[in-house]
Amino acid sequence: MTLSKPIALIAFSIISVPTYASAHDDQCSVVAASVADAGFEGDVTVTCTDSHAILTSDTYPDHDLMTGIIGTNEQVPVPAEYAAPIILTPTQGTTPLTRDAALGVAVNGVPIYDYTGGGEMSEADLAHHQAQHDTLQTNQLDVCGGHAGRGDDYHYHAKPTCMIEQMQNAGDAAIIGWAFDGFPIYSDANPDGTAIADGALDVCNGQPDEVFGYRYHTSPDSPYIVQCLMGEVPDFDALPRVRPLSAATGGGAQPGRPPQGGVDDLVFTQNDDGSRSMDYTYEGDPYFIRYAPAETEGCYAFTTQTVTNKGEVMTGEFCR
Structure with missing residues (x-):
């Protein structure tokens, strides 16, 4: 979705920057270094x-998942192959871009x-906090700033605190992510450690x-994380989405x-054999979502008893 009115940027003070960011003539190396320096080169190609x-x-x-969630959507994290494209020659635009999927x-x-559960906000939505759609304030997020979405895909809606704790280069100068317009994402402070005015x-x-x-x-207060994209994205409508689970029999x-x-x-339990279980209670009754890898690659055997399905025990094989 493209908004019609440009939003001006605010003046800033010159700051120092991390040393690996100085190799601006080779942006691919910069992006790769941000992953390697954080210690995630074994998880991200x-x-x-x-x-x-x-x-x-x-x-x-590889960190705690789903702990602390009260406002569950009765979805669980399931691995999903994902290829995120980061523009190597970012160009700042004049109109913020939003979508109902990942921004980076x-x-x-x-x-x-x-930060919202629905995404793709209007200009008025961007200007004003949408409390009713705030995934943090409605207790939909775990202690790490993420949850499983409608496609049973794990993603962040707020500062990824558990990931940052794992980073080998954790600190204000570390890039914690990349937006799809090619610009980097930092934590709550300026890269030189000074507070953001x-x-x-x-x-x-x-x-x-x-x-x-x-x-x-990221920021302690809303919008907590990237709310929209200020750079130009020529292929904005073609940006990737995580493929949702589908029944092995179709649908x-x-x-x-x-x-x-x-x-x-x-409670979300992860076992060494790849099986997972999310157990919880609602109005005093127990419910659960459990799955384990099926024989077919990329497929999982599910057994569920959810509030959504009125407590009926259901089984099925679902695949990406």
Whole structure:
């Protein structure tokens, strides 16, 4: 979706930048270094074309998942092959871009969405906090800033705190992700460690940068993370989406619906054999979603008892 009115950027102070960001003449190397320096080169493959750096991963991070969620949508994280294209020659635009899918990718290969559950906001939505759609305030996110979306795909809607704790180069100078317009994403402070001045971040949660031209930030308050893209994206409508699960016999998997009032005691268990289980209670009754790898590659055998399906035990094989 393209918005009609340009939104001006705010003036900034010149800052120091991380040393690996100075190799601006080879942006592919910069993107690859951001992954390698963070210690995720074993989880994310970086390849480059003439126009893009492609970050390929299974979107399934090696950190705690789903802990702390109350407003569950009754979806679980399932690995999903994902190739995130990052423009190598970013150009700042004048009109913010939004979509109901990822706006970028973290250096561990997990997609980054805006803070809302629906995405693709209007100009008025961008200017005003949408509390009813805020995934953090409605308790839909885990303690790591992410959750499983409608496609049973794990992604971040807020600062990826657990990933940052894992980063070998963790610190204000570290790039924590890349937006699809080619501009980097940093954490809550300027790369030189100074605090970001009140009002310095624009509507997309970004500000000018002396090396890249522009950069995004996470923030303690809404919008918490990249809210829209301020760079030009010629192939915006063709940006990737995680392929949802579909039944092995054909047809899509029905997305869950958040149980009214939320659930209690949600626990997500991961076993060495690849099986997973999300167990929780709702109004005193137990519910669960469990799956294990099936014989067919990319497929999983599910057994579920959910509020969405009114407590009926259901089984099936689902594939990406």
